[in-house]
Amino acid sequence: xxxxxxxxxxxxxxxxxxxxxxxxxxxxxxxTASAQAASPERSSRIDSRTARVEGLAAxxxxxxxxxxxxxINCHTATNYPQQGDDRHRHVANxxxxxxxxxxxxxxxxxxxxxxxxxxxxxxxANGWHLAPLSMSWQDGNDRxxxxxxxxxxxxxxxxxxxxxxxxxxxxxxxxxxxLWAFQPGRGIDSxxxxxxxLTHDAFVAATRRxxxxxxxxxxxx
Amino acid sequence: MxxxxxxxxxxxxxxxxxxxxxxxxVLREELKMTGTKYGCGIAACGACTVHLAGVPTRSCVVPxxxxxxxxxxxxxxxTGDPVGRVxxxxxxxxxxxxCGYCQSGQIMSAVALLKAIPKPTDADIEQSMGGNLCxxxxxxxxxxxIQIASGQLK
Numbered sequence: 001x002x003x004x005x006x007x008x009x010x011x012x013x014x015x016x017x018x019x020x021x022x023x024x025x026x027x028x029x030x031x032t033a034s035a036q037a038a039s040p041e042r043s044s045r046i047d048s049r050t051a052r053v054e055g056l057a058a059x060x061x062x063x064x065x066x067x068x069x070x071x072i073n074c075h076t077a078t079n080y081p082q083q084g085d086d087r088h089r090h091v092a093n094x095x096x097x098x099x100x101x102x103x104x105x106x107x108x109x110x111x112x113x114x115x116x117x118x119x120x121x122x123x124x125a126n127g128w129h130l131a132p133l134s135m136s137w138q139d140g141n142d143r144x145x146x147x148x149x150x151x152x153x154x155x156x157x158x159x160x161x162x163x164x165x166x167x168x169x170x171x172x173x174x175x176x177x178x179l180w181a182f183q184p185g186r187g188i189d190s191x192x193x194x195x196x197x198l199t200h201d202a203f204v205a206a207t208r209r210x211x212x213x214x215x216x217x218x219x220x221x
Numbered sequence: 222m223x224x225x226x227x228x229x230x231x232x233x234x235x236x237x238x239x240x241x242x243x244x245x246x247v248l249r250e251e252l253k254m255t256g257t258k259y260g261c262g263i264a265a266c267g268a269c270t271v272h273l274a275g276v277p278t279r280s281c282v283v284p285x286x287x288x289x290x291x292x293x294x295x296x297x298x299x300t301g302d303p304v305g306r307v308x309x310x311x312x313x314x315x316x317x318x319x320c321g322y323c324q325s326g327q328i329m330s331a332v333a334l335l336k337a338i339p340k341p342t343d344a345d346i347e348q349s350m351g352g353n354l355c356x357x358x359x360x361x362x363x364x365x366x367i368q369i370a371s372g373q374l375k
Contacts, residue, residue: 091263091264091265092264092265092266092267092351092352093351093352094352095348095351097348103345103348103349104277104333104334104336104337104338104345104349105277105330105331105333105334105337105349105350105352105353106330106348106349106350106351106352107276107277109276109278110264110270110276110277110278111264111278111279111282111283113283113287114287115287117241117282117283117284117287118241119241119242119243119284120241120243120263120282120283120284121263121282122264122282122283124287188263
C-alpha cells in the first residue's frame with residue numbers, strides 16, 4: 001500500500017513537470033510564430049524570393065521560345081537573316097538594310113507577303129522584317145546568347161523600343177511576327193514548319209507571370 | 222478555281238485560276254506575257270522580278286490570292302517608264318546582255334533601285350542586285366550600265 005502511494009506520487013510529479021515543459025515549449029513556439037508573423041520585412045522577403053523563383057521559371061519558358069528558330073532566325077547580330085531549323089544564312093544574298101527591311105531592290109517584302117504562301121513555301125505576315133541589332137539574341141558567329149544576356153537585352157528599354165513590362169506583354173500577345181511564329185505554315189518541301197516549344201497562349205501566360213514577378217533575369221555567369 | 226481582277230501595266234485584267242497559282246504563271250500562262258522569266262521557282266535567282274505596287278517582287282513565289290489590288294508592272298511596260306527607258310538604253314549601249322535570259326529580272330531590279338536611290342554607290346548596286354543571278358556573269362557590265370543610267374537621270 002505504502003509502495004503504491006509512493007509510485008503514484010512520483011508519477012504525478014513527473015506528469016506535472018512534463019506538462020510544465022510542454023507549456024513552456026508551446027509558449028516559446030507560439031512567441032516565435034507570432035514574432036515571425038509580426039515581421040513584415042521577413043514576410044516581404046519571402047514573398048519577393050518566391051516571386052523571383054516563379055518569375056525566373058517563367059523566363060526559362062520564354063527563353064525557350066525566343067531561341068527557337070521561328071523567332072531567333074530574325075534576331076541575328078549579322079547582316080543577314082537566317083532560315084530553317086538549322087539556322088542557315090538566308091538564300092538569295094538577302095541583306096539586312098538600314099531599317100532591317102532589306103535594300104531597295106531586294107526587300108523582305110519582295111517575297112514575304114502578308115500571309116503564308118503555302119503553295120510556294122514562303123512564310124508571310126504583315127510587316128516582315130528583321131529585329132533591330134539592339135535586339136540580337138545571337139553573337140556575330142550566329143551562336144545563341146545565354147539566357148541571362150537575352151533577358152537583359154529584352155528588358156533594356158534603351159534597346160527594346162522603350163517597352164516596359166505591359167509593353168512586352170502586348171508585343172508577345174499581338175505583334176504579327178510573334179503570332180506568325182506559332183502559325184508558320186509550310187516550307188518549300190511542303191512540310192509544316194516546326195513550332196516553338198510552347199503554344200502562343202502558354203507563351204503569353206508565361207510572359208504575364210514573368211512581368212508580374214518584376215521581370216527577373218538570371219544572374220550572368 | 223477563283224476569279225481574280227488584276228491591273229497589269231495599267232490595264233484591268235481578269236483571270237480564273239487556282240488561288241495558289243504563282244503570279245509568274247498567271248502572267249505567262251494566262252495572260253501570255255512571257256517577258257517575265259521562270260528561273261529557279263524559289264525566289265533565289267530574280268529572273269521573275271516584277272513590280273507589285275512599286276515593290277520589286279519575285280513573282281514565282283507570290284500566289285495570285287495574295288496579290289490583292291496592288292498594281293502589277295512587268296518588263297513589257299519598261300519602254301514607257303521614264304526610268305525603265307533610260308535603263309534599257311544603258312543596257313543596249315553598254316552591251317550588257319549575253320544570253321539574256323535573266324535580263325528582264327535584272328532590269329526590273331535596276332529600275333526599282335534607281336527609283337529608290339537615283340545615285341547609288343557601287344555598294345548599293347551590289348547589295349540590291351545581289352539577288353539577281355546571271356549565269357553568263359555579266360555582273361560588271363550590269364553595274365556599269367546602272368551607273369550610266371544613273372548619270373542620265375535628273
